[in-house]
Amino acid sequence: MSASGFSPEHPESVFTYASPALKFGSGARHELAHELGARGCRRVLFVTDAGVRATGEVDALAEQAAAAGIGVVVFDGTRVEPTDTSLSEAVAFARAEGPFDAVAAVGGGSSIDTAKAVNLLLTNDGELMDYVNAPVGQGRAPANALLPLIALPTTTGTGSESTAICVLDVTALRVKTGISHARLRPTLAIVDPELTVSQPAGVTAASGMDVLCHALESYTARPYTSYERKRPSDRVPYCGSNPIADAWSERAMGLLAGAFRQAVRQGDDRAAREQMALAATFAGLGFGNAGVHIPHANAYPIAGMVGPFAPDGYPADPHADHGLVPHGMAVSLTAPAAFRFTFEASPERHVKAARLLDPDAVGDDPRELLPGVVSRLMRDVGVPSGLAELGFGAADVDDLVEGSLRQQRLLATAPREVRAEDLATILTQSVELW
Structure with missing residues (x-):
């Protein structure tokens, strides 16, 4: 075994563990503006879908951020079960509207995964398929650090607020795949059970x-x-x-x-x-x-x-x-x-x-x-x-x-x-x- 301790002939003896910071509880969503302000954010992109926005929750959170002196731009075009096309459209919107100090995702796993892709391509060059896992994509790793990403899940399922994975459909191949890298993991997960009560x-x-x-x-x-x-x-x-x-x-x-x-x-x-x-x-x-x-x-x-x-x-x-x-x-x-x-x-x-x-x-x-x-x-x-x-x-x-x-x-x-x-x-x- 080398001085560094690495040897491919020996079994792994080290496991790693990582997670976002977590804020959990009824009403926790109302602390989003505080968390953005504490990170010095002055302009933030909210990523959501039309259904979640129609509940009024997203605009209420944007108003709270505005009251704290934080500008908000809302993208509500997230598609349920994102595709390479829908993610590229979200990225194009974010690049045109930027720059931003942070990204906040309000929605289910589709919105959170869309926010991850947007965050990746706001901070790194190239296009979506450059980063999609091989062999479907190029499997490229991001060279630059990403913006702070705060995830507010509205469904109790995907766990995307905790993970370093973005899932998408590649429509031309009719296959679902993903992007996986530690830098995609949200900075903070705000889990408010009240956001899930209206879930069908x-x-x-x-x-x-x-x-x-x-x-x-x-x-x-x-x-x-x-x-x-x-x-x-x-x-x-x-x-x-x-x-x-x-x-x-x-x-x-x-x-x-x-x-x-x-x-x-x-x-x-x-x-x-x-x-x-x-x-x-x-x-x-x-x-x-x-x-x-x-x-x-x-x-x-x-x-x-x-x-x-x-x-x-x-x-x-x-x-x-x-x-x-x-x-x-x-x-x-x-x-x-x-x-x-x-x-x-x-x-x-x-x-x-x-x-x-x-x-x-x-x-x-x-x-x-x-x-x-x-x-x-x-x-x-x-x-x-x-x-x-x-x-x-x-x-x-x-x-x-x-x-x-x-x-x-x-x-x-x-x-x-x-x-x-x-x-x-x-x-x-x-x-x-x-």
Whole structure:
């Protein structure tokens, strides 16, 4: 081993952990102006979508900032499930309206991810595809530091306020991919459960399944010690399951067990909404460091290749050339089969996760325990019963496998080697779940 401690022949012995500063609680959104002022910001870009802006919350926050002497420009053109085109349009708007001292995202994961892309390209040269993960894009790392980014999530799901990842559809390739770099992580997350009360049941169900899969995938990810030792400069945000990420994931699962069904069925239950907001935050703090794997890799081609599917609770997109599958829904649909496949890598973790989500879960075959718990939860909150409900069938499996295999950054985090035939089995088993 060299004097620096690096040797590729030795297993990794170091894991990394990073997170944004966090402010959590009912009414926390009203402290945005204070946080901007404390950072010396005089001109700020707000990134949101038309639906969130229509609630009046964004303009109220802009007025509070103006009262504190801070100028605000609002971009409300975020698209649900952003595309390379929609992100490039947001970047063009921001470059034309700048300069800015900071960026604030108010909305779901789509708005927060759009803000990340805008922040990246306000501070670094080049175009969007230069930074998109290889092999879809060039995988270029940002050379310059980004502006402060403050994220105010309005959905309890994506965890984007905690992560260093921006997700997008590349429309020409009909594939969903991302940009991943530590500099994309928000500076501060302001999580106010009051912003989620108006979230429709369908959105609560889909985004909640994203929380669930974040927690489960990071908890079952390959351990950080299974990687070859890396130089400090080569470490990536996803480092594998580790004791700190595990603690966040376990806590998120416990909160989901008590609150998820109630938040879907009774959206104005403030206690359930607060628990879901905590669960989303905790899961984001976990997977934003450990990583996610097979269900997320499969979700990208599912969302990118879907036909005319319209989910409950989501507005129609007049600019879309295909249907919309919310990210959390796409992730969840192959989760039961994926966890059946990963079981042998860590049986005790899969069983423990099932017990955290459902302490009363029983079954003769421990391999089926977690898939059964996840499937029942999906059914209870109204998620589709399989890929067939989205219009996919056995004839689509090969194309879906090809799309999943492009997500090697995610598949590399799986606790078992994932071959094309393994993905084909998982996707086939997911056509009809019940």
